Amino acid sequence: MQTLVTIALLLVPVIIVGGFVVGIVLRRRAVKSIGVLTAYCRGQGWSPAPPDREIGARTLLPYEVTGSADLRIQAQFTGVHRGVRFQAAQVARPPHARRTTFERVGVVYVPRRVPGPRVQIAKRGLSAVNFLTRKATIDNGPFDAAFHVATEDETFARAALPPPLTGALAQDVRAQDCIVALEANHIAALQHGPLTPQGLRTMLDLVIDIDTGVPWQDLARA
Numbered sequence: 001m002q003t004l005v006t007i008a009l010l011l012v013p014v015i016i017v018g019g020f021v022v023g024i025v026l027r028r029r030a031v032k033s034i035g036v037l038t039a040y041c042r043g044q045g046w047s048p049a050p051p052d053r054e055i056g057a058r059t060l061l062p063y064e065v066t067g068s069a070d071l072r073i074q075a076q077f078t079g080v081h082r083g084v085r086f087q088a089a090q091v092a093r094p095p096h097a098r099r100t101t102f103e104r105v106g107v108v109y110v111p112r113r114v115p116g117p118r119v120q121i122a123k124r125g126l127s128a129v130n131f132l133t134r135k136a137t138i139d140n141g142p143f144d145a146a147f148h149v150a151t152e153d154e155t156f157a158r159a160a161l162p163p164p165l166t167g168a169l170a171q172d173v174r175a176q177d178c179i180v181a182l183e184a185n186h187i188a189a190l191q192h193g194p195l196t197p198q199g200l201r202t203m204l205d206l207v208i209d210i211d212t213g214v215p216w217q218d219l220a221r222a
Contacts (some may be wrong), residue, residue, distance in 0.1 A: 009038045033194050034075045034090065040197035046079025052087060059109055059188035060118075061181055064102055064129045066093040074104070075195065084208050086110045089197040106195030108203040109188035113216040117153035119160055119182040121175070124148045129179055142170035159222065165213035187211055 038048060051073035056063060062071055075090040086108060093103040122129045124147055133150035136157050143166035151157040160182060169175045178189045187210060189203035191220075 001105070033196070036199055037075060037077075037090075037195060037200070040200075041077045041079065044079065044081075046077050046081075049076045049078040050088070052089060055087075055089060055091070055107070057182060058087075058186045059107065059183050059190075061120075061129075061179055061188055061190040062091045062105055062107055065105055065179070065190060065192070068092075068093045068096075071092060077200075081204050082208050084110050084211065086204055086207075088195065088200050088204070089199050104194045106191045106193065106199050106203065107188060108190075108200060108207055109183070109186045110207050110211060112182060112184070112186050112202075113211070113214075114220045115185050116152060116160075116182070116219065117156045118184060119153075119157045120150040121161075121169070121180045122148050122150075123176050123179075138166055140166040140170065143167065146170050146176070156219075159219060160214050163216055164214070165210065168209075168213065172206070174202050178203055178206060180207065180210060182210075 029168050041047070052058070055073065056069065056071070063069055068136045070093065072092050072094060073089050074092050076168045077088045079086060087110075091107055095101055120129065120133075124130070124145070130148045130150070133148070136149040136151050136154040138144055138149055138158055138161050139162055140161075142154070143161075148170070149157055149161070178191055180187070180189045187207045189207045190205060193199070
């Protein structure tokens with residue numbers, strides 16, 4: 001018994017030091033990752049920006065994915081891509097009881113041309129964003145088989161997601177890797193993990209393609 005107590009006492013400082021070292025390594029890796037992303041954005045003519053303190057009002061996706069409103073913006077960028085002004089951010093949930101490291105997600109959002117009901121598109125399957133939300137049917141077989149669409153206005157969702165757009169999304173690998181939402185005033189996309197140059201460009205092109213495929217003029221007249 002005494003031996004076990006001695007071993008336990010010896011292991012405690014080892015565990016503490018080990019956790020401290022791991023924390024330093026992860027922080028250095030995160031700083032390096034943001035540095036690479038910043039250099040990429042500058043090369044595209046995009047700029048670092050102050051943290052968007054209203055990001056929670058622009059899109060619910062970070063809250064839905066992390067399950068927390070206690071979120072920190074670790075990096076924020078803004079610019080114009082394909083003629084559309086955008087915001088992009090790396091958002092993190094701090095360590096908590098069930099997770100000892102930061103939980104990071106990358107988010108991109110652009111202005112929505114016509115405000116309206118929320119429509120969320122995510123890959124089908126059990127997930128935090130699909131849990132307890134009723135699946136809307138868009139009446140496109142391959143699209144309905146691949147995605148879970150959540151909305152309070154199914155009629156609007158069908159109008160906003162016409163066959164040419166849903167047909168393209170059903171075959172789009174980018175859409176499988178992202179969660180997309182037509183928010184009240186923005187179109188947003190989210191990927192799990194740190195925001196990377198490839199992830200930023202992927203989400204940005206995806207939301208702009210969706211923006212192009214939504215029949216905004218018809219929705220504005222409806």
